[in-house]
Structures are given as C-alpha cells and as structure tokens.
Amino acid sequence: MSYWARVLGLLSRIWLGLAYGIVLLISDTLLSQLNAADVDAVEDFVSTNMDNMTSHPQIAIIASAMMPSTPFAFWLPLLVIAVAACQWWIGVWRTLLLCLLGNALPTAVTMASIRYGLHVGWYSNTVRSTDDFGISYVMFTLLGALVFAIPFGVWRLLYVAGLMWLLLAVGVTAAPVDISATGHLASAIIGIGCGYLLSSRRMRSLAAESQATPPAART
Secondary structure (H helix, E strand, O other), rough: OOOHHHHHHHOOOOOOHHHHHHHHHHHHHHHOOOOOOHHHHHHHHHHHHHHHHHHHHHHHHHHHHOOOOOOHHHHHHHHHHHHHHHHHHHOHHHHHHOOOOOOOOOOHHHHHHHHHEEEEOOOOOHHHOOOOOHHHHOOOOOOOHHHOOOOOHHHHHHHHHHHHHHHHHHHHHHHOOOOHHHHHHHHHHHHHHHHHHHHHHHHHHHHHHHHHHOOHHHH
C-alpha cells in the first residue's frame, strides 16, 4: 500500500473530527469579524438557555454545538480528538448521534436543575437567559463514552483518572448550583452510559460474526 493510500485510509476513519474542528474554526473566525453587539446577539440566539429552549430548542441544540466557547483553545483540540476517536471506534453515524445526545441530554439536565434552582432560590430570574453552549457538553459525553473503547486494565484506569482530573479542572464540584458544572458532570455520566451500551452492542455483534464464520475461514 502506498503512502498516500495509507493517509487516505486514516483520514477516512477520522474525518468527522477534523470537519467538526474546521466548522468551529470557521465560526470563531466569522464571530471575530462582528462587533460586540452582534456577537452578543448571536450568542443570545444560539445559547441553550431556558428562554431559547422554550422558543426554538432544535435550533439552539444544534447551533450551540457549533459555537466556540471560552477557553476555545482548550476545548477545540480535545473535541477534535474525541470526535475522531469515536468515529474510529463506532463509525460516523453513531458518533453523530452521540454528539447530538451529548448536547441534548445534558441540556435537559441543566434545564431541570435551573427549574429546581429557581424554586429553592439558587438563582435569580436572569439565569433564564444566561449563555450556555454545547461544545464542552459534547466533548465530555464523547470522552465518557471512550472509557469503553480502551481495553480494561491499567490504561483504562489511567484514562478514567485523567477524565476525573479534567472534570475537576473545569470545576465540576460546583454542581448542582453551577449550571455549567452540572452540565459537564451530566455529560460525562451520560457518555459513560452510552459507551457501555455501545460497547456491549459491539461485543455482541463481534461474537455473532465469529460464530457465523466457518472454522476453516477463521484459520
């Protein structure tokens, strides 16, 4: 196999992560050309806050996952790697589904947290329009799912330790009072659950294929 054939073969298994990264870079570049008032208007429209999730939830869920958020230089490489690794593991369509769930489900958790927080006095009514974007939720969901892409043993334990450190680094201990912390924690838990289901399904599929293969063909 030639060098370029190997490169194309590699790209065919990780292109989704690269494409997601390019979309985010384009979004960041376009936003940088706007004045502060226009940037605020865009952010207000695409944020997955309570007002937007009431008026245009589908648009907010999708668009907020395309919105660069601070610290962008920190989120971008991790997100690109996570999407590419998931594509390598479970394919394009399951990765896309996981990305969608990785924003929608944690946002549903934060909406419930906000409603409860308003009831018990954690927040003022201004929280209904507080900016909240989805790329970090998607990232932690994918990183959580990837726990099961790593063979059980010391490498998985090290990966889990790294994931826990990352969650602590972004202040997850502030949950449930802090909205973003709640979303990040929910994302990781949801990702781990999805990863377990995907891993179990994949193992059953591989086992079925192995049983269906004639003994002579296996050798």
